[in-house]
Amino acid sequence: MAKNASFEALTVETLPARLGALETLAGHLGKDVSAWRVREVGDGNLNLVFIVEGEKGSVVVKQALPYVRLVGESWPLPLKRSFFEYHALVRQEARAGKGSVPAILHFDEAQALIVMEFLTPHIILRKELIAGRQPPRIAEDLGLFVARTLFRGSDLHMTARERKVDLALFADNVELCDITENLVFTDPYFEATLNRHTPALDPLVAELRADRDLKVEAQRLKHLFAANAETLLHGDLHTGSIMVTDADTRVIDPEFAFYGPMAFDVGMLLSNFWMSYFSQSGHEQGGSREAMRAYLLETVTGIWSVFRAEFSRLWRTERTGMLYARSLFEDRSDALGAEQALDRVLHDLWQDLLGFAGVEAHRRILGLAHNADFETIENEAKRAVCEAKALRFGRHIAVNRRTIHSIEEVNALAALIEKGAYS
Structure with missing residues (x-):
């Protein structure tokens, strides 16, 4: 677990403060972090997923957890899976064409999170x-x-x-x-x-x-x-x-x-x-x-x-x-x-x-x-x-x-x- 010591799972409350300094997000959402609206929407087996809405637009933030969410901490998983997801999305877009997958806006390997295009009204x-x-x-x-x-x-x-x-x-x-x-x-x-x-x-x-x-x-x-x-x-x-x-x-x-x-x-x-x-x-x-x-x-x-x-x-x-x-x-x-x-x-x-x-x-x-x-x-x-x-x-x-x-x-x-x- 030591190699995950710096990792911290996001919450609805902490996400704006932790990601607010990213220029990419400010460009898509607006610089006023207090105006960001965050809701958790993840219903999958493995990860946290949030929709973040601001004055200028919306993004999706997806973060891996160090365990299988469906089961709990008794089934540990490496955070590096977000690394593979990021690289797969990059290759899929190159091979299948732009607009085949969500656009990637930011990737943080240490925090196992990907910020990507919010697909709506999908x-x-x-x-x-x-x-x-x-x-x-x-x-x-x-x-x-x-x-x-x-x-x-x-x-x-x-x-x-x-x-x-x-x-x-x-x-x-x-x-x-x-x-x-x-x-x-x-x-x-x-x-x-x-x-x-x-x-x-x-x-x-x-x-x-x-x-x-x-x-x-x-x-x-x-x-x-x-x-x-x-x-x-x-x-x-x-x-x-x-x-x-x-x-x-x-x-x-x-x-x-x-x-x-x-x-x-x-x-x-x-x-x-x-x-x-x-x-x-x-x-x-x-x-x-x-x-x-x-x-x-x-x-x-x-x-x-x-x-x-x-x-x-x-x-x-x-x-x-x-x-x-x-x-x-x-x-x-x-x-x-x-x-x-x-x-x-x-x-x-x-x-x-x-x-x-x-x-x-x-x-x-x-x-x-x-x-x-x-x-x-x-x-x-x-x-x-x-x-x-x-x-x-x-x-x-x-x-x-x-x-x-x-x-x-x-x-x-x-x-x-x-x-x-x-x-």
């Missing part, structure tokens, strides 16, 4: 989906984001030296990787201390935890996650890490960033849309959600279609790294060979993303960190029905991922399960 995407709203741009924006960040952060695009230096920097994000390795791939499949689930799921949970094929597949995916440092990942890309308006989409909270398999970010993202799909019947008090379910499956199809198209475009125009060198293909008038290699890369990515999507559904229902799609369904019996469908769906796509050939096939499976025509 809403957390998960909240919009729970409310039954249908943001029109997310398939296009998210498909482009994942394609550009994953491709441009890999050996397909970066020089070998540049990527290895970057890999070394993010390799120190050990503790947050450990959280993912345990909470996603291992804990849901046995009686881990911090697990929790809806009691009515007990028989299905016992079935899944006795499922040898599922457990072997989950560990194969964990092996892939730990050993395949393909590209810089967001590391926690879900609908709670995305803020939207009808005209804009921003990705936030990349503190789990590290170098891992490309398929991980895509699988996590799509899984959260499929979970939203299965949760909709639990939110139908105000009327049918059939149109919302159709929208969610269309969004999944759109994200994957845009991802494939943009990844393929980048392959053909920006493949300047050490992998699949143009000197072996295009420079020898063998464009067809480059296309064959692209097909193989996308094929492997497709199979792996299905596996990651499946285990993500399991950990969000059986592990420590649940999501609001299901948690906000107050009727426990309805919640259990929705969660059981997502669990069965997750099991199928994880175990059978090598025999599933299209996004349409996966969506058709989801529709069958939702209708009760699959068991």
Whole structure:
């Protein structure tokens, strides 16, 4: 704890005095610190988040804590995770384009805090989906984001030296990787201390935890996650890490960033849309959600279609790294060979993303960190029905991922399960 001796957690009361001397904040908020209005809005598992409003505008201040906020001081975490979040945001903006993430205004490594643009009137995407709203741009924006960040952060695009230096920097994000390795791939499949689930799921949970094929597949995916440092990942890309308006989409909270398999970010993202799909019947008090379910499956199809198209475009125009060198293909008038290699890369990515999507559904229902799609369904019996469908769906796509050939096939499976025509 000695190395954190100078660290002091912010509060609503202390924030103005401690940050008031920063010229950047004065420029965005106004110099009269007494006029700043501070409110804490963080509802996540790890950090403090404040909105600060002044005469001239508003900012967000995010500060890491030396422990997991969801659990408390019994689970310590290094403050350095804010360092990784800062560097990930910088790289994501460079690779996906300005306006893809919040703009960074100030970073203080010692105090583990980032001051960034206040996104308004943006809403957390998960909240919009729970409310039954249908943001029109997310398939296009998210498909482009994942394609550009994953491709441009890999050996397909970066020089070998540049990527290895970057890999070394993010390799120190050990503790947050450990959280993912345990909470996603291992804990849901046995009686881990911090697990929790809806009691009515007990028989299905016992079935899944006795499922040898599922457990072997989950560990194969964990092996892939730990050993395949393909590209810089967001590391926690879900609908709670995305803020939207009808005209804009921003990705936030990349503190789990590290170098891992490309398929991980895509699988996590799509899984959260499929979970939203299965949760909709639990939110139908105000009327049918059939149109919302159709929208969610269309969004999944759109994200994957845009991802494939943009990844393929980048392959053909920006493949300047050490992998699949143009000197072996295009420079020898063998464009067809480059296309064959692209097909193989996308094929492997497709199979792996299905596996990651499946285990993500399991950990969000059986592990420590649940999501609001299901948690906000107050009727426990309805919640259990929705969660059981997502669990069965997750099991199928994880175990059978090598025999599933299209996004349409996966969506058709989801529709069958939702209708009760699959068991």
